[in-house]
Amino acid sequence: MATKKKDYYEVLGVARNAGADEVKKAYRRLAMKNHPDRNPGDAAAEARFKEASEAYEVLSDPEKRRNYDQYGHEGVKSSFGPGGFDFRRDFTHASDLQDILGSIFGESGGGIFEEFFGGGRRRSQSTGGARRGADLRFDLEIDFEEAVFGSEREITLPITKDCETCNGSGVKPGSRPETCKHCGGSGAVVSSSGFFQVRQACPVCAGQGSINRNPCRDCQGNGRVRTRTRLTLKIPEGVDTGSRLRLAGKGEPGSRGGPNGDLFVITHVRPHPVFKRQEEDLMCEQPVPLDIAMLGGEIQVPTVKGFAKLKVPAGTESGKIFRIRGKGIRDPHQRTVGDIHVRVHVEIPSKLSSKQKKLIRELSESMTESNYPRTETFRQYAQNFYERKEKMGQ
Numbered sequence: 001m002a003t004k005k006k007d008y009y010e011v012l013g014v015a016r017n018a019g020a021d022e023v024k025k026a027y028r029r030l031a032m033k034n035h036p037d038r039n040p041g042d043a044a045a046e047a048r049f050k051e052a053s054e055a056y057e058v059l060s061d062p063e064k065r066r067n068y069d070q071y072g073h074e075g076v077k078s079s080f081g082p083g084g085f086d087f088r089r090d091f092t093h094a095s096d097l098q099d100i101l102g103s104i105f106g107e108s109g110g111g112i113f114e115e116f117f118g119g120g121r122r123r124s125q126s127t128g129g130a131r132r133g134a135d136l137r138f139d140l141e142i143d144f145e146e147a148v149f150g151s152e153r154e155i156t157l158p159i160t161k162d163c164e165t166c167n168g169s170g171v172k173p174g175s176r177p178e179t180c181k182h183c184g185g186s187g188a189v190v191s192s193s194g195f196f197q198v199r200q201a202c203p204v205c206a207g208q209g210s211i212n213r214n215p216c217r218d219c220q221g222n223g224r225v226r227t228r229t230r231l232t233l234k235i236p237e238g239v240d241t242g243s244r245l246r247l248a249g250k251g252e253p254g255s256r257g258g259p260n261g262d263l264f265v266i267t268h269v270r271p272h273p274v275f276k277r278q279e280e281d282l283m284c285e286q287p288v289p290l291d292i293a294m295l296g297g298e299i300q301v302p303t304v305k306g307f308a309k310l311k312v313p314a315g316t317e318s319g320k321i322f323r324i325r326g327k328g329i330r331d332p333h334q335r336t337v338g339d340i341h342v343r344v345h346v347e348i349p350s351k352l353s354s355k356q357k358k359l360i361r362e363l364s365e366s367m368t369e370s371n372y373p374r375t376e377t378f379r380q381y382a383q384n385f386y387e388r389k390e391k392m393g394q
């Protein structure tokens, strides 16, 4: 039964010329409304959720959107393998998607800490089955030095885990939840109006299928308790802003014996007063004394591993960039080391003594046009301009 695929713009309810923001907003609204965690057991909602996610996956990606606009569904077919779109599997591209879902379902929406995939909310149909814990994201701000050399950090994560008293059931030990009579334990009720059948979460048991008459005191019947866990994080050498460290099994603990989620640590590197970073290369600006710039000589350049010597040739001007190879940052994956780029600024001496002034005057008197070729060229341009102007009788 092959049904015709719906137009992605129609799915999201946006115009064909809708901007990125509008597309995002429309998707967010639909995802919130139809997310499986909010509509347990509602296959239609899940289908709508998948449909919206697929549409968003295409329309939020400029290239895919272009292909879709030009060739329709055929143009973007290949990106969704034989199993169709799977937002949980398509992990790498969907970082934006994660952000959106993270802020919808996150524990502290948009804060430093948020929860994404893996289902942050408890499934309502708690049949006692094991469930994998949610993946957690932790944004960590680190100093430039820590990023360059690597370091160890103690972090505290707020996590949610099964209540130990009731083993995650939410029911006081020794008692059992009652099957909800209103929905017969299914958690959903179907009402019909005219042609339409509307399937809703059972209002009596809030979609749980059962009623907990004796909630566990330690978790107030939630089955989960919020707690904090400390862990030591090894930051590898060479990480940058946006680097993502994955700590398998360090995310939210699984429920009822299910496996733990993973922890993703995203690093944010604070800016450094001297060094700017461009991938594995470092940039820095450095003054050079006037006499060294004129006569040539050696200066000390700061690198992340102590000073390095830099030979400055005679006649070096402000703005010139020198490269010192292998004094940059070690790439954490490639094991290669970047360079350092030094842009020099000639420093003009101030506070001259009368003896120094006298020497400079002597120097000045000895200077000829050939010492300042550019000044001379410029002077000639200007002169030609006025001469020509005169000839034209202006």
Ligand SMILES: [Zn+2]
Pocket: 163, 164, 165, 166, 167, 168, 169, 170, 171, 216, 217, 218, 219, 220, 221, 223, 224
């Ligand atoms: Zn409990």
Ligand SMILES: [Zn+2]
Pocket: 180, 181, 182, 183, 184, 185, 186, 187, 188, 202, 203, 204, 205, 206, 207, 208, 209, 210
């Ligand atoms: Zn019910």
